[in-house]
Amino acid sequence: MNISGENIRMSAAANRSRESVVASLMAKALAKPGILSLAAGFTDNTVLPATLVREAVRNIPENASALQYGSNQGRPALRRSLAEKLRALDGAKIATVDAAGIVMTNGSQQSLYLLAQVLCDEGDIVFVEAPTYFVVFDVLSGLGIEAMSLPMDARGQVDPELLRELLCRLRGEGRLNRVKMAYFITYYSNPGGVSMESGVKRELGKVFSEIAPWVVAVEDTAYRELYFSSPHPAQSILALPEWKGLPVALTGSFSKCFSPGIRLGYFATNVPKIVEKSLNIKAQQDFGSANLSQWIAEYAFASGKFDTLVAGLRMHYAGKARALSDELAFGGLRKTGWKWNDPDGGLLMWLRGPEGLNTGADGDFCRECIDREVLYVPGAICYADPESAPKGNVRLSFGTLPAKDLREGARRFCAAAKACK
């Protein structure tokens, strides 16, 4: 009953869009049921808030409006709670944005997509960190936008002076006005586990202010609240005086600190025009994110139970991070030339392999890991240009697997590392 559709010419957008790396990794995992995935960026099923979600749904008001269409921008009380939360996280005296500057989206993924859609035309440039969250490359290439790596220092921080040089070079090439957006993952980043230092944020503000004040800084804070001991001291870009007057959009997510299954995120911006235009396009795409999901999030805040949940998640993931790191160390991975820092938040670890190792999907090490039934994310896919990217890095996730399986996965990984030494 299917037809070949050979005579259907798909759009340029369709032809630019390739299968996501996530999908192909999942296919690999499914092909071997015994495989342990240290690649998947899921959270841990055992700490999903089933009880709280049931309670929230039990408490849907009797007129059941949470089951009706909501507004395109999102529930006002939820957006007010988020504005208040951002103020609290930044220790700001007054709110950095108000509810009118916040748009609820289908995960922070849709925030990223809408921001790219309203800000960029085909051929425009978006700055990304190196490494960065690899799905952003699909978003950008799907929309015909060029991802350009920012110059980074050895600690994984963007280098403000080299950024200044890059901007000047682009100006010389007549391309500076094509730069529309800069994408930063500023807390316990995916994949590097790095948080952007306050001093770096301030310097970046000065550089953009001086040379390219129209570039919208998109600050992805998906992991910000998942710190292990204390909150990272850096304020968000939105709150820093060096960024005053510059356009900023902060994105956030309910996936990491609550439940990925409600598929809810948001962005907060100081540019009303970005809200307005994003809402025009969001109305075309879905006319508002699921009102039920928003009610659940609103209830979690209003009941105070969101904070209790997150406090538990911090301890839980801190323990799992330690389990994975300890087992890798115990398995002798450092002795085979691997290096990593213990994460202080988030769900991810970034490992640098020994000199000359290739961790790509086509290499011996990857084959060795798949043979031993353990999966990781090859580091090179986290760079704008995989060809020129460092070849020896790996992203491991401690989010999904229980501690026992994390340890077993680590042992398999160490065994593969030894075999490829």
Added chain:
Amino acid sequence: MNISGENIRMSAAANRSRESVVASLMAKALAKPGILSLAAGFTDNTVLPATLVREAVRNIPENASALQYGSNQGRPALRRSLAEKLRALDGAKIATVDAAGIVMTNGSQQSLYLLAQVLCDEGDIVFVEAPTYFVVFDVLSGLGIEAMSLPMDARGQVDPELLRELLCRLRGEGRLNRVKMAYFITYYSNPGGVSMESGVKRELGKVFSEIAPWVVAVEDTAYRELYFSSPHPAQSILALPEWKGLPVALTGSFSKCFSPGIRLGYFATNVPKIVEKSLNIKAQQDFGSANLSQWIAEYAFASGKFDTLVAGLRMHYAGKARALSDELAFGGLRKTGWKWNDPDGGLLMWLRGPEGLNTGADGDFCRECIDREVLYVPGAICYADPESAPKGNVRLSFGTLPAKDLREGARRFCAAAKACK
């Protein structure tokens, strides 16, 4: 703390996208708290399935996977249920599509957006009925696509012979290959309340097959199950022999027959390439619709309670349709030259005003209605070219308001009609 953002040049897509009509109608409604909206396309809060949703959430399996990320395409058991439902609705011996041909989306709105994205480039043409669901114009213009009206007969059916002429004319102009999609609302349509006759569907299949077999027919079936006495006899385009070998995508929604608040819809197609490419782009936009919403829908099917719910909705909305129509007749609307057919399904009524009346937002009749605190959708916005559209039509919804308010709204509408006579 907001900035003007004057120096930020937005994208062409952003500048093409205007505020949705729905948003501006809602703003009008909010400005007058006592206004009765016969414009809003919401469903009735009193028949939302709060109890069933609570039951579904209570029954989330203990490992809570419905609160985890789902797959990009959607829950397999839900897609299998939908394939089965389509087969049953069409009385087909074998399934018209299988689960692999179905993609779950954020309302059927996202289905429409994804299909337009994967099939059309800027400057391409999409055929629409006249009148049609007005939000489709925002989708198409936002993506730079031209909406072109199909020739319709006096009964509101697409005219196959005139379609043949239109296609030949486009061929003569060298534009035939720019036609990529034809959008039909085939059951109790929005706004006309018309169902496409089986004979018309068959003839259309022959015309496309002969002249433009690459054009993808998108059949929107959002209201199909909301029939008032018996199901409409026409099979879906997917099931008709005249369409065999032609590309078809059927869209469906959980908003009308279940709950708009779970924001869930789907499309089903016989072209695997459309599934593949849509999924690539969906992965960029959101990486899958809310797993929790999908679990709720899956539970509703598996428990058999979806069918019970819909049976109740049919009686409920049939009663409300009658209330609105009776009150309009009782108020003497026909005597002032208005005409309408009693709907036999759906949530909408389409009224044709007396010769020479202008129901546009800038006209006396609209002002009169707003003064009397009743809101409607001006018919002209449901045509691809509002300038050349008939000016005297109106869309009324009996979905949202309770019967008492429907009757009061009808009385106000009749009073406005008399005042403008």
